[in-house]
Amino acid sequence: MAGIGPGWSEKSLMVEGHRIAYRVSSTVxxxxxxxxxxxxxxxxxxxxxxxxxxxxRATNVVPDLPGYGRSERRxxxxxxxxxxxxxxxxxxxxxxxxxxxxxxxxGCPVVLEVAHMSPDRVDRVVxxxxxxxxxxxxxxxxxxxxxxxxxxxxxRMARVAVPDYLRFGPVNTFNLFSELxxxxxxxxxxxxxxxxxxxxxxxxxxxxxxxxxxEVGRQAPDHITVxxxxxxxxxxxxxxxxELAHVIESWLDGxxxxxxxxxxxxxxxxxxxxDP
Numbered sequence: 246m247a248g249i250g251p252g253w254s255e256k257s258l259m260v261e262g263h264r265i266a267y268r269v270s271s272t273v274x275x276x277x278x279x280x281x282x283x284x285x286x287x288x289x290x291x292x293x294x295x296x297x298x299x300x301x302r303a304t305n306v307v308p309d310l311p312g313y314g315r316s317e318r319r320x321x322x323x324x325x326x327x328x329x330x331x332x333x334x335x336x337x338x339x340x341x342x343x344x345x346x347x348x349x350x351x352g353c354p355v356v357l358e359v360a361h362m363s364p365d366r367v368d369r370v371v372x373x374x375x376x377x378x379x380x381x382x383x384x385x386x387x388x389x390x391x392x393x394x395x396x397x398x399x400x401r402m403a404r405v406a407v408p409d410y411l412r413f414g415p416v417n418t419f420n421l422f423s424e425l426x427x428x429x430x431x432x433x434x435x436x437x438x439x440x441x442x443x444x445x446x447x448x449x450x451x452x453x454x455x456x457x458x459x460e461v462g463r464q465a466p467d468h469i470t471v472x473x474x475x476x477x478x479x480x481x482x483x484x485x486x487x488e489l490a491h492v493i494e495s496w497l498d499g500x501x502x503x504x505x506x507x508x509x510x511x512x513x514x515x516x517x518x519x520d521p
Contacts, residue, residue: 288314
């Protein structure tokens with residue numbers, strides 16, 4: 246792929262008789278690999294800016310899930326549980342025994358499902374702009390949120406996303422988007438069996454209001470951390486890759502998450518009120 250970046254290559258593998266396309270960085274020995282999981286109706290290409298920033302610390306893999314980007318379609322559009330199963334199959338095919346999963350948007354419920362299905366395979370999860378749940382219902386509300394976000398993202402994001410949306414098709418889009426709006430992402434996060442970092446943007450129209458985040462936070466276990474990037478909308482992996490990579494690396498290294506003054510956006514950790 247043109248422009249994929251030094252040290253990166255584009256490859257494919259077969260899963261359940263279907264071709265899966267993926268991008269992979271140079272091998273980093275003795276480090277837990279990082280796998281990036283894209284959002285709704287789009288390929289993994291928009292995740293590359295953040296993946297490139299993390300390639301120095303671990304092998305990074307950016308697959309296109311079945312039916313997305315350059316990966317082959319299945320007979321029917323896969324829902325979130327089926328996409329999670331497909332992701333586990335991809336990990337098996339790549340012989341990745343244990344990984345850090347970084348999801349964006351719909352990728353967040355997918356990685357949460359994998360963490361629940363196969364917690365022994367998941368070292369940690371990073372949920373960037375998690376979508377799904379009451380705040381995205383009914384469907385017409387979610388469609389309005391999608392339109393609002395389109396106006397808040399960089400025009401460069403449209404050049405990446407629109408071809409993928411057109412390829413995914415309107416019928417697949419409607420079916421999966423409807424399922425996504427019903428997925429209780431925040432509630433599912435409460436019961437994740439592995440350490441989790443949620444990164445949200447202050448301008449993300451899909452995000453639940455602050456009172457809802459505080460409400461969920463009261464029930465959250467100590468291994469869940471929430472960071473806010475001021476000025477970011479939904480596609481943080483594309484719009485704020487430096488700041489996001491800085492937050493992820495700080496969390497993985499177990500050091501305090503503070504703002505990187507050299508990157509756009511301002512980051513702060515939300516102090517979640519927790520029930521005693």
